[in-house]
Structures are given as structure tokens and as C-alpha cells.
Amino acid sequence: MLESEYQEQNRFFLNMGPQHPSTHGVLLIVLEMNGEYVLDPQPVLGFIHRMHEKMGESRPCPGFMPNTGRMDYVCALPYNHGYVSLIERKAGIEVPERAEYIRVITSELNRIASHLLWLGAYLLDLGAFTPILYGFDDREHILDILESVTGSRLTYSYYRFGGVCQDIDEKFVERTRAFIKRLRKRYGIYEKLVTKNIIFIKRTENIGIVSPDMALRYGMTGPNLRGSGISYDIRKNEPYSVYPEFDFEVPVGRQGDCLDRYMVRVREIEQCLRIIEQALDRLPEGPIRSKVPKNIKLSPGDCNFAVEAARGELSYYLIGDGTSTPYRLKVRVPSYSNLSCLPELGRGILLPDLVSILGSFDLVIPEIDR
Amino acid sequence: MVISAIIVITFLFLNAIMMGYAERKIAGHVQRRPGPMEVGSHGILQMIIDGIKLVAKELIIPFNVDRTLFRVAPLLSFTPVILPFLVIPFSEKLQARDLNMGLIFIVTMGSVNVMACLVAGWGSNNKYSMFGAMRAVAQAISYEVPILLSILAVILMCNTFSLKGIVGAQQKIWFVFLQPVAFLIYVVAGLAETNRAPFDLPEAESELTAGFHTEYSGMGFSLFFLGEYTNMFIVASVATVLFLGGWHGPHLPYGEYLGVVWFLLKVYFLLFLMIMVRWTYPRVRFDQLLNFSWKYLVPFSLANLLITAVVVKL
Amino acid sequence: MDNIIKNFKGFLIDQGFDAVETDYEQRGYHLEVVLTVTQVREFAKKAYELGFYLVFVAGFQVLADPETPSPHSGLAVVYQYARHDRQYRIKACALVPDSLEIPSISDIYQGADWHERETRDFYGIVFSGHHNLKPLLMADMDVDVHPLLKEEAKLKSLDAVSWPSEAPESTE
DSSP states (O other): OOOHHHHHHHEEEEOEEEOOOOOTSSSSEOOOOOTTTTEEEEEETTTTTTHHHHHHHOOOGGGGGHHHHHSSTTTTTHHHHHHHHHHHHHHHOOOOHHHHHHHHHHHHOOOOOHHHHHHHHHHHHHTOSSHHHHHHHHHHHHHHHHHHHHSOOOSOEEEEEESSSOOOOHHHHHHHHHHHHHHHHHHHHHIIIIIIIHHHHHHTTTTSOOHHHHHHHOOOOTTTHHHHOOOOOOOHHOOTTTTTGGOOOOOOOSSSHHHHHHHHHHHHHHHHHHHHHHHHHTOOOSSSBBBOOOOOOSSSEEEEEEEEEEEEEEEEEHHHHHSSSSSSSEEEEEEHHHHHHHHHHHHEHHHHHHHHHHHHOOOHHHHHOO | HHHHHHHHHHHHHHHHHHHHHHHHHHHHHTTTOOOOOOGGGGGGGHHHHHHHHHHHSSOOOOTTHHHHHHHHHHHHGGGGGGGGTTTTTTTSSOSSOOOHHHHHHHHHHHHEEEEEHHHHHHHTTTTHHHHHHHHHHHHHHHHHHHHHHHHHHHHHOOOOOOOOHHTTTTTTOOOOHHHHHHHHHHHHHHHHHHTTTTHHHGGGGHHHGGGGGTTTTTHHHHHHHHHHHHHHHHHHHHHHHHHSTTTOOOOOTTTHHHHHHHHHHHHHHHHHHHHHHHHHHOOHHHHHHIIIIIIIHHHHHHHHEEEEHHHHHO | OOOHHHHHHHHHHHHHHHEOOOHHHSSSOOOEEEOTTTTHHHHHHHHHTEEEEEEEEEEEEOOBTTTTSSSSEEEEEEEEESSSOOOEEEEEEEETTTTTTOOOOOOTTTTTTHHHHHHHHHHHOOEEEEOOOOOOSSSSTTOOOOOOOOGGOOOOOOOOGGGOOOOOOOOO
16 A cells, blocks of 8 residues: 555664663663654663672672662662661661661652752753753752761762661751751742743643553552552552651642653652651651671571652562572662553654653663663 | 955854853853853853864764765855845944845845755764754744744835835834734744754754754864854844844934944844743744644734735725 | 452462461561462462552572472562552562473563563573563673573572471461
8 A cells, every 4th residue: 555655664763872862871762763753662771781689699788788879879878778678677677766767867868869850851851951950959959968977979878787877967957957948949940940831831741641550560650650640659558667757748640641740759859858857856866776796697588678769669679598698689670660661652652752751750770770 | 345244254253252152151140050160251262262172173074974965064054144144234334235135135045044954964874863954944944934924014014125224114113013923923933943942953952962963073063053143143133123123222423333232232132032042941842843833923923914914005 | 359458368269379478577578479380370360450560570599399299490480569559568479390481471461571571681581472582681692691590509499598487376
């Protein structure tokens, strides 16, 4: 038939990546295109695969701590949190209350930093050059606060089995409170520049709609799932650490388009600020680390621990064999499942819409590839 | 004649340097950072040093390109935008040539810019460049129509294509007050013709890794840049001549020559607005861009033209 | 459906699955199911109908044991399911037979698509019925390299890495 022959002639393959300004990391997406329409996007992974799971099996369990900071470098503290909590659950180690509060405060600060970076990068993909600099301005404050207590700006390795490695002091508390006040005043800037911007709304509304059933089949979690209307947050559904003591909401979207995912993350920033405030108010005195045997033996059997990272549900699965080296360590990262729905979601859309969808998923490729 | 040509070209380069500097400083302040500060006091020498750097760079010609087309494209982008300067009236006595078809001449030269994009995209032998080139062509064609229609509305009111005549007809009242719709449509469509954000899809960085000028480096790249800034200047000066009264302003001694001060003030004000818009808004999607032109700008400018025709006839 | 979830263990045992309740504080999941190779797809279908989402599919390797009633290669696949509306996490484990083949669940849960490709990359387990079992994280030319397989000396038996089985009378 003439029309199908004509269609055939217009098909071509375009390589998006691995070096590309808007795939956030080294990700190659092979696009089969027909003019401006994407027929079949196929992500190709593995460019930054470093085999963290083998490293988990080849060294005693404290040796894996730095790896946790390097899988998702943008929001590394929840990764730390998951791993130390996993070993604590397995070996039956108690954590003092002050340490739990410090863990929550620093994790939530890191979550805010991650969302600010995502906001800037997403708008940069869409062509607005200014919000990323505003976001980075706010993020610098968080990075300075966290650097004063952890020693690193990005790839944190701050938690230890049984607590944290360094205590926070009055200066930290003051700076955090000042930061909370400052960020609350800046919401107006982001509202006016981004959220109410008609071009931004046109680029994100009704684009990349993820239905709840699709989210279930792919195992999507985090703000991507909450954008589709399902209120699932590990901090509320399977509470860990001291999260049950805080009063915060879980924002959800309505239909699962890019604008919903954007709004969910922006509203999450405010909820994180609420948690930090409450934690600072109730911060107890006490030790920051409990006594832990030098050689932690992991008893035979498996164990699982799930935390809410900035991108979704992060699950560590460990099989112990009686020694201090894990027999098998599996890290289930949220962006892996979030990205796997791209071949189905991206069929027949325009190329700029694909860029918008990828940005709204908040992917960090090193965590996908591990 | 030769002297005026030399003056024009010198002015062009100075203008490009100044506009580049202004853009980077304004961008910096919009983004809450100071912009270039190191080179010279407050970064004044930055553009000159950048120019030297670009000239000194190696001209990379990729392997499989069409050599003639690849080399011709930057020249094709820059040369036609110099010519309109010969007809723009900077002040009453400062105009190189007063063609009685001046406006048509300018619009024609603006259309040649599209060919440069197409030649660059095709000659680069690169899918991304081709994409950018095709988008540029579609965009330019769609936005020429509103430009022409809004210009026609002004022509209907003053009965002449000569730019000097048009400025002369605005002695009593500037046309921006009589034709606000045409002014707005002209400025928006002019932004789209020059491929400036929010309409900068042919160069969309995050989608197409620099679009049709992906493969260019050094002097070729800087020629494209110069062409873009000069094009912006021409759009702004045509808007000033047609709508904002050209060189008219409060009285100055040697008014016939120093009218250029008012002219440049108005032009740079419009350029400032264009630069601010670039750093504030994200990019529109391509089909939204074409929709906007054909479904909104063209009907509005047509309606404006008809109303003008009716009012003039009465 | 709520009633089914409330007594999920009983429901599964009725259907013929080997389900045991576990201590969440100790292990991090609520139910442990040991699946045979033929039950994998059935279990996945039931889980999908009841609204569970697939958390991950992973493999692990233990000492191959030819003496057991169903000889296995030493490789095993772990599936983890969880729910959005209540706290309930299930771990299902299936031992892979000598042929290294196990049915794929990627047509029921499309998220398993990539998890199964990764498990094949790391262990060499072939998921039959998968539409595109090419290397995902490993390079295309390393299709026969399976990094997570352990050396002989480091392998332990399945008992050595499992929880000691409790007597039926002990409290859960």
C-alpha cells in the first residue's frame, strides 16, 4: 500500500545519549522515529555499571558503607539509612533516640536538596535557564549545613551501625532553622516563575499520563506513583526509624501527568520542612552511637529493609551466612522500575514530550546501573 | 557610499559585542549571579577576548560533510543581515540609501536567513542538525505571514514603503498607539523569526544538542551568533521605525544627526525586553509553536488589517 | 478481597502454596512462600489480581544439591511483592532446576522484564517466555559472563544461609 510504503521511508533511528544534555547521567535511548514522532523508545543501560552487588559480597559489611553513598549521589543519605538499618535489623542492634532523630533530620534535608536539583534540571530540559540557578542557590545552603556535620557535600557516608558518626551541635540547629525560614520565603519565587508559567503548564499538562494500573504492573514507587493518585509512602505505610512520631502529609496528584508529578515533589519539599522542624523541636539528648561489636556477625537467613528514598522505594535484601560478609546483597533501586515503563509510555509521542516525561521521572542513572 | 558601508559594518560588530555583553550580564542578574566580572572591570573586555578565542580555534570539518555547503552556511547566515543596515534610517540625515522599497528589501533579506539554517543542517550530515534545520524552516515560514500582515497594516496608514517616509508620517503620533495589536504581533513574530527563546527550537539544546549548528566550531559558530544578534537588531529597529517613531524625541541640538540617540535608545529598550524574555520562559513545543502562529497570530493580524483598511477608507 | 488479605496465609495454603508467616521485626517481610518452578506464574497471577506490586526479582546461588527429591542447580530466584494499601510484604523463593530455566512473569508484571534480564546477566538463569532476554547491564559481547556466580570454595548449602527452622509450637 502506498501509505505504508511512505511511512516506511520516514522511519529512522536516532540515538539519544549516552552523552546528551537531558538524559540525567549516561543513558542511551534508541529512538525509532517517524518524523517528529517517537515510535519505540528503548533504553540501553549499563554505561555506568560498577557491580555494587558483587562488592557487597566481597567485603565485610562495614566496608559497603561508601558504596551506598555512590549509588545515588544526589540523595545519598536515605541509601545510607537503608543499609545501616538493614544490618541493625539483622544483627539486632539498638539505635539511641538522638541518633534516630539526627538521621531523620539529615535525610530530610537531603531529600529537599535532591528535589531542588531535580526542579532545576527539569526546567533546564524544557528550556528555561533560570530556575536551575535559583534551585542551586538554595541547595548550596543545605550542602553547607550537611558538610559541616558529615564532611562531604554529595556522596555521604555518615551513618554507622548503631547510630551516626558525629554529633550535631547548636550551630547546626541554628543554621537549619534559618534555612527553613529562608526556603519558606522563596516559595513565591518558584510559584511565579515556574508553576504559574503558561508555557511550562502547556509543556507538562496531560503529557505522559501514568495510570494506577500501569504503575502497579511496573512497580513504580515514590512521587511518580503518588502523581497517579495512589498514596503510598514507605514512611507512612511501613514506618521505620522515628517517622511515626511526626505529623506530615503525603501529597498526591490526580491523573498522573507530568504536571502532577511536578506538583507532588514541590509539595513534598514543604512536608520535609515540617518534619525537620518537628524533629528539631523534639531532639533528645543522649549518646549518638550504641556499642556495637567490632566484628558484626550476620546470622544465617535473609532480611529485608525498605526506606523511602527521594525517588521511591529503596529496598535492601540481604542473605547472611554466619560470617560478617553478606552472602548476597540485593539493592532494589526506585528509578530502575520507574524507567522500565518508558517503552510502553513513550510509544507514539513527540520528541519534546519524551524529554518532558524523562525529566518528570527524576532519574539518576548511576543508581539504575549500580 | 563606501564610507557609509564601512561605518555600518563597524557599527555592526560593535553592536554584536555590546549585545553579547548585555545578554550575559542581564542573564546573570536575572539568575542572581553577577555575570562576567573577571576580564576587565566588570567583565567589559569579555566579548573581545571571546572573539579572539573563537577566531583562534581550529575549524573542525567533520569527515562526511558536504564541504561546499558546510563552509557556505555561516557566510550565508551573516552576509544578508548586513544589507538591511543600508536602508535603516538612524536619524533624519543618517541613512545610507533611502530606497523607496526599503521595507520590502528588509523583509526579503530576513527570509534568506532561513536558507542558511537549511544549508547548515543539510551540509552537516548529522541527524540532529537536519532536525534543527527542518524545524527552523517550518518556524520561519509560519511566522513570516504575521510579520507581513502587521507591516501591511502600517503601510496602509502611510502609503509608502520607504522607511524615511514611514518615520516622517509619525510626526504627530507614534503608530504604536494607533496599532497596538500590530505592534505586539510584530514583536512576537519577530522573536520567532530570529530563533530566540521561547521560540529557539532549531537550537534547542536539551533536545537536539545545539540543532543546526551542532557541527560548527570557532569562526563558523561565531558567524551564526553574529548573524543572530544582528537579526535581532534589525527586527528591533524595524519595530522602532514602524511603530515607535524612529528618531523622533524631545528636541536636541543638531537634531538631524543626533536623532540617532533616541533611535538607539528605543532599539536597545526593545532588545532588553527580548533578552529578558529569553531568560524567563521555557521553550514551547513545536506543534504548539505552529499552532500559535496559524491559529492565533494570523487571524488576529488579518482582522487588524481589515479594520485598518476600513478605517483608512472612511 | 479484604478477607483474603487478612488471612492470606490460609488462602495460599488452600491454593496449594507452601506459605509460612514470619516475624516482620526480624526479617522485614510478613510471609515467606516456597514455590516450585511450575507455581511461579500462578502465584504471580494471583498476586496481580489481588493488587500486589512487584518489588524485585533477584537471584542467588547456593551449593547445588543433587541428593534432594527435586535436583536443583544451586541457583534460586527470589520474588518480593508488597501492597500499596496495607503493610504486607511477601517473599517468594523458587529453586531453579538443572536446566537453568524458569518461567518468566514479564507478561503479568511488565516491571519484571528488566529484573529478569538483570538476573540472567548476573547468574545465567534463562527465563523462558521472556520476549527480549538480551544483556541489560552487561555489555552485549559479555553475554556469557555471569559475574555473581561464586567460586566453588565460597558456596554454602541452602541450609547454611537460611533461618533455622522453628519448631511448630514456638510463638511467632
